[in-house]
Amino acid sequence: MENFQYILPEIFISVSIMLFLLIGVFKKNSASLIYNISNISLVILLSLIINLSSLDSIYLFNNSYLIDNLSNYMKIMLVGSGIFVMLTGSKYIQVINLNKIEYPILILSSILGMMIMISSNDLIVFYMGLELQSLALYVLASFNRDNLLSTESGLKYFVLSALSSGLLLYGCSLTYGFSESTNFDQILINSTEFNYGTTFGIVFILVGLAFKISAVPFHMWAPDVYQGSPTSVTLFFAILPKIAALSVFIKFLYTPFANMNDQWQTIIVFISIASMIFGAVAAIGQKNLKRLIAYSSISHMGYALAGLSTVSNQGIQSSITYISIYLVMNLAFFSCLFMLKRNDKYYEDIEDLSGLSKKHPVLSFSLLIVLFSLAGIPPLAGFFAKFYVFLSVIEQSMYFLAIVGLLATVVAAFYYLRIIKIIYFDPEKEEYETSHNLGLKITLAISTIFILAYFMYPSGITEIVSKITMI
Amino acid sequence: MNFPILSSLILLPTIGALFILFTKSSSGKYQSSKYVALFITLANFLLSLYLWHVFDKNSVDFQFVENREWLSGFINYKVGIDGISILFVILTTFITPICIISVNATIKNRLKDFLIAILIMETFMIGVFCSLDLVVFYLFFEAGLIPMFLIIGIWGGERRVYSAFKFFLYTLLGSVLMLVAIIAIYWITGTTDVEKLYELGVQVEYQNLLWLAFFSSFAVKTPMWPVHTWLPDAHVEAPTVGSVLLAAILLKMAGYGFIRFSLGLFPIASENFTMLVYVLSLIAIIYTSLVALMQEDMKKLIAYSSVAHMGFVTLGIFTMTQQGIEGSIFQMISHGLVSAALFLSVGVVYERHHTRLINKYGGLVSIMPRYAIVFMVFTLGALGLPGTTGFIGEFLILMGAFEKNILVAMIASLGVILGAAYMLWLFKRVVFGEMNNHELKGMKDLKTFEIITLSALVIPILFFGFYPEPLMNSIEASVENTLNMYNFDLINNLASKD
Numbered sequence: 001m002e003n004f005q006y007i008l009p010e011i012f013i014s015v016s017i018m019l020f021l022l023i024g025v026f027k028k029n030s031a032s033l034i035y036n037i038s039n040i041s042l043v044i045l046l047s048l049i050i051n052l053s054s055l056d057s058i059y060l061f062n063n064s065y066l067i068d069n070l071s072n073y074m075k076i077m078l079v080g081s082g083i084f085v086m087l088t089g090s091k092y093i094q095v096i097n098l099n100k101i102e103y104p105i106l107i108l109s110s111i112l113g114m115m116i117m118i119s120s121n122d123l124i125v126f127y128m129g130l131e132l133q134s135l136a137l138y139v140l141a142s143f144n145r146d147n148l149l150s151t152e153s154g155l156k157y158f159v160l161s162a163l164s165s166g167l168l169l170y171g172c173s174l175t176y177g178f179s180e181s182t183n184f185d186q187i188l189i190n191s192t193e194f195n196y197g198t199t200f201g202i203v204f205i206l207v208g209l210a211f212k213i214s215a216v217p218f219h220m221w222a223p224d225v226y227q228g229s230p231t232s233v234t235l236f237f238a239i240l241p242k243i244a245a246l247s248v249f250i251k252f253l254y255t256p257f258a259n260m261n262d263q264w265q266t267i268i269v270f271i272s273i274a275s276m277i278f279g280a281v282a283a284i285g286q287k288n289l290k291r292l293i294a295y296s297s298i299s300h301m302g303y304a305l306a307g308l309s310t311v312s313n314q315g316i317q318s319s320i321t322y323i324s325i326y327l328v329m330n331l332a333f334f335s336c337l338f339m340l341k342r343n344d345k346y347y348e349d350i351e352d353l354s355g356l357s358k359k360h361p362v363l364s365f366s367l368l369i370v371l372f373s374l375a376g377i378p379p380l381a382g383f384f385a386k387f388y389v390f391l392s393v394i395e396q397s398m399y400f401l402a403i404v405g406l407l408a409t410v411v412a413a414f415y416y417l418r419i420i421k422i423i424y425f426d427p428e429k430e431e432y433e434t435s436h437n438l439g440l441k442i443t444l445a446i447s448t449i450f451i452l453a454y455f456m457y458p459s460g461i462t463e464i465v466s467k468i469t470m471i
Numbered sequence: 472m473n474f475p476i477l478s479s480l481i482l483l484p485t486i487g488a489l490f491i492l493f494t495k496s497s498s499g500k501y502q503s504s505k506y507v508a509l510f511i512t513l514a515n516f517l518l519s520l521y522l523w524h525v526f527d528k529n530s531v532d533f534q535f536v537e538n539r540e541w542l543s544g545f546i547n548y549k550v551g552i553d554g555i556s557i558l559f560v561i562l563t564t565f566i567t568p569i570c571i572i573s574v575n576a577t578i579k580n581r582l583k584d585f586l587i588a589i590l591i592m593e594t595f596m597i598g599v600f601c602s603l604d605l606v607v608f609y610l611f612f613e614a615g616l617i618p619m620f621l622i623i624g625i626w627g628g629e630r631r632v633y634s635a636f637k638f639f640l641y642t643l644l645g646s647v648l649m650l651v652a653i654i655a656i657y658w659i660t661g662t663t664d665v666e667k668l669y670e671l672g673v674q675v676e677y678q679n680l681l682w683l684a685f686f687s688s689f690a691v692k693t694p695m696w697p698v699h700t701w702l703p704d705a706h707v708e709a710p711t712v713g714s715v716l717l718a719a720i721l722l723k724m725a726g727y728g729f730i731r732f733s734l735g736l737f738p739i740a741s742e743n744f745t746m747l748v749y750v751l752s753l754i755a756i757i758y759t760s761l762v763a764l765m766q767e768d769m770k771k772l773i774a775y776s777s778v779a780h781m782g783f784v785t786l787g788i789f790t791m792t793q794q795g796i797e798g799s800i801f802q803m804i805s806h807g808l809v810s811a812a813l814f815l816s817v818g819v820v821y822e823r824h825h826t827r828l829i830n831k832y833g834g835l836v837s838i839m840p841r842y843a844i845v846f847m848v849f850t851l852g853a854l855g856l857p858g859t860t861g862f863i864g865e866f867l868i869l870m871g872a873f874e875k876n877i878l879v880a881m882i883a884s885l886g887v888i889l890g891a892a893y894m895l896w897l898f899k900r901v902v903f904g905e906m907n908n909h910e911l912k913g914m915k916d917l918k919t920f921e922i923i924t925l926s927a928l929v930i931p932i933l934f935f936g937f938y939p940e941p942l943m944n945s946i947e948a949s950v951e952n953t954l955n956m957y958n959f960d961l962i963n964n965l966a967s968k969d
Contacts, residue, residue, distance in 0.1 A: 377614070417635075417636060
């Protein structure tokens with residue numbers, strides 16, 4: 001029990017979840033209260049994790065739980081963006097009548113699940129965390145249960161996710177069967193020789209993980225779920241599960257399967273290229289902003305995976321940098337989306353942005369910055385994200401991947417430009433409300449300034465993540 | 472450490488833009504922000520003149536170099552200028568205030584946003600010419616797309632959306648390959664610092680591919696045939712000031728890039744691809760001149776003439792002779808002045824009569840004598856009459872071309888004749904002839920601010936046309952050095968083959 005202090009964050013959040021559930025059951029009309037204290041508990045959680053982050057790698061519970069630089073950084077990103085997600089969405093869920101006690105509790109449980117995923121060093125622990133976060137996400141996706149689209153998206157996500165979990169489990173059992181252990185380090189030691197069983201295991205596990213980060217060809221759920229879910233949940237979907245899944249991706253590829261990189265490298269390269277191209281092309285015809293951002297996230301995941309496919313520390317670090325910048329851009333984008341409110345109704349079609357720049361110059365300017373950054377135009381943060389990825393990709397002489405990826409950015413630039421065109425060049429429509437809650441404004445301000453000023457100190461994130469070494 | 476004069480040049484317009492952004496301007500006309508912008512750009516111009524004054528013309532090294540750590544140790548923010556870049560910096564700082572003065576003629580709405588866009592644009596343009604690191608260069612080169620996209624798209628003509636998209640996507644497509652090449656250079660040589668790369672050189676086996684990647688970017692930006700089609704669209708739809716910036720400065724980035732990077736970093740590849748550039752340049756000169764003859768829209772005609780003039784520039788650069796390269800730089804400066812002036816002149820009549828179609832005009836000389844005079848100077852400058860800057864550039868380029876390849880030079884000389892043909896015909900149709908269109912009668916001659924801007928352009932065109940020495944002096948040493956390095960590399964390469 002002497003290692004108890006190291007999992008203090010996880011214990012704290014579990015206790016909070018149970019406590020909030022009790023409060024919610026026994027105290028009437030406590031939804032707002034729980035929402036607020038959940039947010040406070042996330043802040044405490046963040047400080048607890050930061051407190052641990054100075055430590056070296058620590059193995060817990062018979063080596064099945066690992067706390068190291070990677071897990072700490074990813075947890076900080078996870079909880080930090082969780083706080084902002086809660087901050088930005090607070091007004092939204094009140095307006096569309098979703099302010100129920102379950103909402104913050106589900107978010108907290110899913111964050112707990114992701115934290116377990118990120119720290120897991122064992123197939124069974126990993127699966128437990130994965131299912132905890134997925135179960136919470138199924139409910140969140142269909143949280144607006146009077147809305148047909150929301151219910152559909154929850155069901156769709158549930159069915160497809162269950163399928164992918166099945167595949168993942170099959171892969172885990174194959175891996176266990178052929179490498180005689182569920183522990184990641186043990187699998188690494190036992191899988192020095194090539195065998196078909198483990199290779200199949202890898203393929204199935206990668207399929208399951210690719211589903212979680214919505215990489216092509218396992219992306220089918222993303223557009224529908226993004227569009228159908230309440231916007232605050234979409235923001236959650238766009239950021240947090242991606243962080244967790246990417247960190248698990250890194251972990252699987254570079255711990256248990258590190259010896260088999262010649263087996264999985266081609267798969268990752270293929271998934272990466274397919275995601276980049278598909279995400280860029282499919283987004284062109286979209287009319288709904290949330291659906292569009294779903295496709296855009298597919299292509300962004302392609303770039304993050306491109307970094308992973310390099311089999312180098314630099315590549316891993318570039319992927320982590322990429323996802324960090326990606327989450328800031330998404331926060332900024334969705335903050336703008338939350339501001340498109342008129343008479344208690346939120347607007348989410350691209351056409352609703354028409355002529356926005358005339359009445360709302362600041363909001364349009366933020367959107368302009370975010371969209372150019374998403375398109376990867378210098379000197380904005382999104383460019384540096386891509387730059388680091390391609391720096392590591394070209395270091396390994398993977399020119400094909402680099403050229404295809406950069407050409408895909410040109411295609412992607414088209415649909416981002418289309419939104420900018422609608423904001424700036426088209427005739428204006430009705431005005432939107434201008435009073436917004438403070439959390440939303442702060443989030444938008446911080447994220448926009450981050451994107452805009454990133455070029456002044458572009459190695460900031462890189463220096464932090466350079467501690468994360470897997471090879 | 473000395474005063475960081477180049478960084479101030481780069482940053483000053485941005486500071487001005489921030490100032491305009493955060494100050495509430497008086498009344499609906501936003502006059503105050505215009506004066507702020509004018510003040511800032513004039514200060515920048517004076518600063519660049521001071522820079523020219525203290526610039527050591529005989530030195531071949533980069534001067535005023537600033538080197539700051541930027542991307543944690545492996546890529547530095549490095550700026551500096553030599554004889555090749557200084558004139559472009561001055562051209563940029565000279566053209567921008569003229570643009571700001573001309574603003575009130577053409578921009579009716581959202582003046583404040585427009586001024587901010589121009590000032591930000593100036594930052595990026597100066598940055599391109601000063602940067603001595605490939606990544607920094609790429610950053611400025613690409614970032615310029617954002618304000619230009621907005622300038623065309625918000626304040627442009629009817630088909631502005633199409634043109635803005637075409638401009639952005641064409642240029643981006645060309646540039647991403649350059650990014651791949653830049654990163655590849657980093658891994659091949661271990662640095663993206665231009666000065667160090669000049670010393671180290673890039674291995675011969677990589678040069679051809681890298682050259683092509685850079686070429687794809689510069690060819691779109693120049694623009695060279697057959698990827699020039701974005702230019703007429705962008706020019707026609709952009710507001711007058713946007714066209715001026717585009718023609719006078721943005722196009723020069725590519726020509727500068729050819730000299731600085733294609734020649735400087737990949738000499739052997741440049742030698743290999745010389746014929747390709749010759750052919751494309753000749754097609755640009757002849758074909759686009761013929762196309763220009765057939766245009767009915769004034770701006771389109773000037774846009775095509777820009778393509779032809781830039782054809783001369785690329786031809787001159789790849790002659791790899793002292794005259795050719797000096798001529799190319801001179802031609803770029805000259806074209807920067809002349810095309811800016813021509814677009815402003817078109818803007819003058821467009822603002823009064825709201826059409827750019829040539830056949831709607833005629834006989835302007837009788838009602839706008841002053842306009843007729845300045846327009847004539849610009850026309851003669853564009854066709855390269857001796858006594859204007861246009862002549863010296865073309866003459867030197869052709870001299871260089873004759874030295875290397877007589878056939879090429881002869882075909883290119885045809886371009887001069889064609890250039891005279893379409894420019895004079897344009898002038899004749901607009902200014903001379905009978906005035907059939909009675910609506911024209913009400914047109915007033917030049918206003919004060921138009922006289923200021925246009926005469927500000929007439930003076931250097933004539934002055935440097937008669938006395939090019941000050942410009943040539945600044946260029947000479949650096950061009951000679953570039954060529955020496957180039958020839959040295961070629962000889963070394965031949966020696967290593969034997």
